Amino acid sequence: MSRFLRLSSRVLFCLALLLSTAWGAFALYYQFPFSQALKILAAAAWLGVAGASLLAGRRYGATRGSLLYIAALALLLSWWHSLAPSNEREWADDVAETTTAIQDGSVVTFSHVRNFDWRSETDYTPRWEQRRYDLDQLQSVDMLLSYWTGPAIAHTLVSFGFSDGRYLVLSVEIRKERHESFSEFGGFFKQFETSLIAADERDIVRVRTNVRDEDVYLYRVNMPPAAMRKLFLSYMAEANKLAEKPRFYHTVTANCTTIVYHMVHQIIPGLPMDYRLLLSGYLPEYLYNIDGLDTSLPLEALRQRSRITDIAKHADQDPEFSHLIRKNL
Numbered sequence: 001m002s003r004f005l006r007l008s009s010r011v012l013f014c015l016a017l018l019l020s021t022a023w024g025a026f027a028l029y030y031q032f033p034f035s036q037a038l039k040i041l042a043a044a045a046w047l048g049v050a051g052a053s054l055l056a057g058r059r060y061g062a063t064r065g066s067l068l069y070i071a072a073l074a075l076l077l078s079w080w081h082s083l084a085p086s087n088e089r090e091w092a093d094d095v096a097e098t099t100t101a102i103q104d105g106s107v108v109t110f111s112h113v114r115n116f117d118w119r120s121e122t123d124y125t126p127r128w129e130q131r132r133y134d135l136d137q138l139q140s141v142d143m144l145l146s147y148w149t150g151p152a153i154a155h156t157l158v159s160f161g162f163s164d165g166r167y168l169v170l171s172v173e174i175r176k177e178r179h180e181s182f183s184e185f186g187g188f189f190k191q192f193e194t195s196l197i198a199a200d201e202r203d204i205v206r207v208r209t210n211v212r213d214e215d216v217y218l219y220r221v222n223m224p225p226a227a228m229r230k231l232f233l234s235y236m237a238e239a240n241k242l243a244e245k246p247r248f249y250h251t252v253t254a255n256c257t258t259i260v261y262h263m264v265h266q267i268i269p270g271l272p273m274d275y276r277l278l279l280s281g282y283l284p285e286y287l288y289n290i291d292g293l294d295t296s297l298p299l300e301a302l303r304q305r306s307r308i309t310d311i312a313k314h315a316d317q318d319p320e321f322s323h324l325i326r327k328n329l
Contacts, residue, residue: 187251
């Protein structure tokens with residue numbers, strides 16, 4: 001038994017050493033300041049520290065080698081925790097503004113609602129608008145899933161519909177700087193801040209279908225009016241929090257789907273945790289199983305009706321864009 005325990009402890013130590021060494025190298029690569037060459041040099045230096053600790057352990061004993069590595073790791077973690085998110089960077093145009101909202105009775109006024117006219121990823125007319133929405137006219141909540149890399153991963157957007165025919169989409173996204181592009185891996189290492197974008201559907205849906213050539217599905221979510229209202233106000237509160245106190249995006253724990261789940265969970269307690277909250281492409285199955293979608297049709301038939309990619313491409317800049325993408329629902 002003692003031999004087994006010694007062997008197990010060594011295996012666990014080696015595994016911890018391997019994982020923390022890999023984490024440290026990537027952390028330095030993504031967050032060390034200055035040039036790309038210096039980032040690579042810093043990551044290589046960290047690997048060298050781990051190697052030196054192993055050599056010291058073999059020459060001077062495991063305890064000394066471990067202490068050397070633990071001291072270096074403590075310094076690295078201290079630096080890591082000193083990295084703070086910011087709202088003051090040179091942002092890309094599509095996330096340049098910070099959405100905020102104020103409520104006066106049943107009327108909520110959103111600042112910086114995005115309504116870009118997209119012609120391509122690099123050719124567009126920026127427009128940021130102030131818009132007012134009456135919560136007494138809120139009548140629907142739709143979930144949009146935009147697929148770009150296989151069936152398991154999709155970006156989640158939520159669209160609120162009002163009786164006056166208008167829709168407001170709220171989307172939790174990375175807030176990238178001008179020189180950055182999206183990276184799932186970088187999202188593990190504080191590469192991006194979190195942004196909550198409020199947008200017109202002709203902007204945020206059309207850019208995905210007509211410009212980025214993503215595959216988009218729209219599902220009507222079953223929610224009682226009181227829950228719709230609370231969800232809308234939760235988004236409003238989240239936008240104001242991010243404007244006041246920025247937060248890093250995280251690919252697993254703080255992404256477009258998990259943040260929505262945490263907000264909905266506050267409104268409807270007891271929602272089960274599920275792997276499909278991480279593999280967001282499978283969210284329709286999750287919602288269908290908890291009666292969050294229309295179950296009068298088989299799921300596959302519902303999925304086929306919910307695909308709006310071709311309709312959105314055809315609708316393009318039509319003023320009735322939001323009506324047209326819903327005509328088959």
